[in-house]
Amino acid sequence: MPSDEELYQDHILDHYEDPFHRGTLSTATHAHEDKNPLCGDVVRIELELNHDGKIADAFFSGEGCVISQASASMLLEKLQGKTVDEVKEFSAADMLELYGPRLTPNRQKCCLLSWKVLQSAVHSPIEEKRI
Amino acid sequence: MPLASSQLLPESLREDFPILNTDVLDGHPLVFLDNAASTQRPRQVIDAISRVYEHDYANVHRGIHTLSERSTEQYEQARDRVRQLINARESREIIFTQGTTASINLVARSWGETNLKPGDEILTTVMEHHSNLVPWQQVAAKTGAVLRHVPLTPDGRLDLDVYKNLLSARTKIVAVASVSNTLGTINPIAEMIPAAHAVGALVLVDAAQSVPHLPTDVTALDVDFLAFSGHKMLGPTGVGVLYGKESLLDAMPPFLGGGSMINEVRLDGFTPAELPAKFEAGTPPIAPAIAMSAAIEYLENIGLDAIHRHEQVLTQYAYDRLSQVEGLRILGPKPEFRAGLISFAFEKIHAHEFAQVLNDRFGVAVRAGHHCTQPLHKLLGLSASTRASFYLYNGREEIDRLLEGIAAVQAMFAPKGRRRRSQ
Numbered sequence: 001m002p003s004d005e006e007l008y009q010d011h012i013l014d015h016y017e018d019p020f021h022r023g024t025l026s027t028a029t030h031a032h033e034d035k036n037p038l039c040g041d042v043v044r045i046e047l048e049l050n051h052d053g054k055i056a057d058a059f060f061s062g063e064g065c066v067i068s069q070a071s072a073s074m075l076l077e078k079l080q081g082k083t084v085d086e087v088k089e090f091s092a093a094d095m096l097e098l099y100g101p102r103l104t105p106n107r108q109k110c111c112l113l114s115w116k117v118l119q120s121a122v123h124s125p126i127e128e129k130r131i
Numbered sequence: 132m133p134l135a136s137s138q139l140l141p142e143s144l145r146e147d148f149p150i151l152n153t154d155v156l157d158g159h160p161l162v163f164l165d166n167a168a169s170t171q172r173p174r175q176v177i178d179a180i181s182r183v184y185e186h187d188y189a190n191v192h193r194g195i196h197t198l199s200e201r202s203t204e205q206y207e208q209a210r211d212r213v214r215q216l217i218n219a220r221e222s223r224e225i226i227f228t229q230g231t232t233a234s235i236n237l238v239a240r241s242w243g244e245t246n247l248k249p250g251d252e253i254l255t256t257v258m259e260h261h262s263n264l265v266p267w268q269q270v271a272a273k274t275g276a277v278l279r280h281v282p283l284t285p286d287g288r289l290d291l292d293v294y295k296n297l298l299s300a301r302t303k304i305v306a307v308a309s310v311s312n313t314l315g316t317i318n319p320i321a322e323m324i325p326a327a328h329a330v331g332a333l334v335l336v337d338a339a340q341s342v343p344h345l346p347t348d349v350t351a352l353d354v355d356f357l358a359f360s361g362h363k364m365l366g367p368t369g370v371g372v373l374y375g376k377e378s379l380l381d382a383m384p385p386f387l388g389g390g391s392m393i394n395e396v397r398l399d400g401f402t403p404a405e406l407p408a409k410f411e412a413g414t415p416p417i418a419p420a421i422a423m424s425a426a427i428e429y430l431e432n433i434g435l436d437a438i439h440r441h442e443q444v445l446t447q448y449a450y451d452r453l454s455q456v457e458g459l460r461i462l463g464p465k466p467e468f469r470a471g472l473i474s475f476a477f478e479k480i481h482a483h484e485f486a487q488v489l490n491d492r493f494g495v496a497v498r499a500g501h502h503c504t505q506p507l508h509k510l511l512g513l514s515a516s517t518r519a520s521f522y523l524y525n526g527r528e529e530i531d532r533l534l535e536g537i538a539a540v541q542a543m544f545a546p547k548g549r550r551r552r553s554q
Contacts, residue, residue, distance in 0.1 A: 007491070013544075013549055014549045014550060014552060015551050017546060017548075019551070020551060038500060039500045039514070040501055040505075040508065040514025041514070042514065063514065064481055064483075064514070065484060066483070066544070073551070107487070110483065
């Protein structure tokens, strides 16, 4: 059982308090939102894919526990500028490794929520452009 | 009457519960405050399970051999003990099920699908556990009946004025919890049942959170159906009870088909058995029911009145202390309207952080999440809350420990002007 000291490491709390790209993206071409039905954590990711299939920009919004929100911030920081193929190659295990502290199965779901949302978002074009 | 410490049960009864000696954290005894989800078991119940399997076990109602006779006798004695606990008239009005959820589904499917027509109304409440919402949504979709919900007062009780206005000749059944598993509210079912009967509606009470904690009298209440679970009252998992008035159960078709529930089977049909076997298809939860009877005996030896008083003292104490925590929002009404649980939320700190840190650093087990009441949480503007729920083995020093943990969580997650370091 990991202790909370390890679970809530400084760099994680830093991401929670000062997240990377929390907000919405007016130029978004793709977006997806999902929640964790067990606890109600919600994450939405909006991203702009350019013609090379690269993530030109990405923002997340949502609410939930430290793990769900900090992991979203860490994920977007990591994959900014990467291609869709690189996103696909970034596995659940990679996400857990990026997060760092070892998580119990229930908390892994919190950590993997943004990863799942991003995996869907790159395949979810926004149908109607907002005017 | 003022609540005095003399109303607390003796701490020595903790010794009956081996699991409470578990050391989840070095040097700290387990503080188990997740009793609304499932309680722990005393030695007497654990021994009852062993005794059945070591000495008295065989399938019930079938064999002529000694062990089958013994297990049948004990299984039926368990039924009669349940009958006495809730003061039902006949033991054939006691159906053993898998639990509260199975009991409610039995009524929704067997009674509901037979009796509900398009335009009929099912009246439930916004504070129900999913197990008293989803089965009715399913039966409404099948029958064309309409679901209505009693709203809350601002302090988290049922709005009885609206309840009475919602009742009409179209209302066929009212499905309500006696105690909310999230708000802790004790609902005034003694007042709600006659109002429903006055318009010709039946009443099903989800008593999962009240039978373990308060005296229950189905005859005095004149309730039509009452459902509860063994594992929330010191008993094993896998056994629960549906009480139903004999005339209603008699008129209902069997729910599950199979062995035991039949009188005669031909290749082209069957005739159902009499009550209660009619609703107990397949091999029933034999050992769990017998051990549940041991749990009832344990509870009755202490006394449900005494247990309720103990929980009231703890709840008042916890409520007073939690009320002083800045930024903490208590869900539900004042202590005088509530049973032994308190859910709370902070605007800035998610429930998961509380459950995690309370567990990892303080050895306190609480529940974080929506507690199977998503619609209620949405109504309260929350996605999750933290719940501390008490039982007869909890004490005030455990609430002190909870409060100590809450203060630590607040300090840990208070904004500190942190800056993310770029990778």
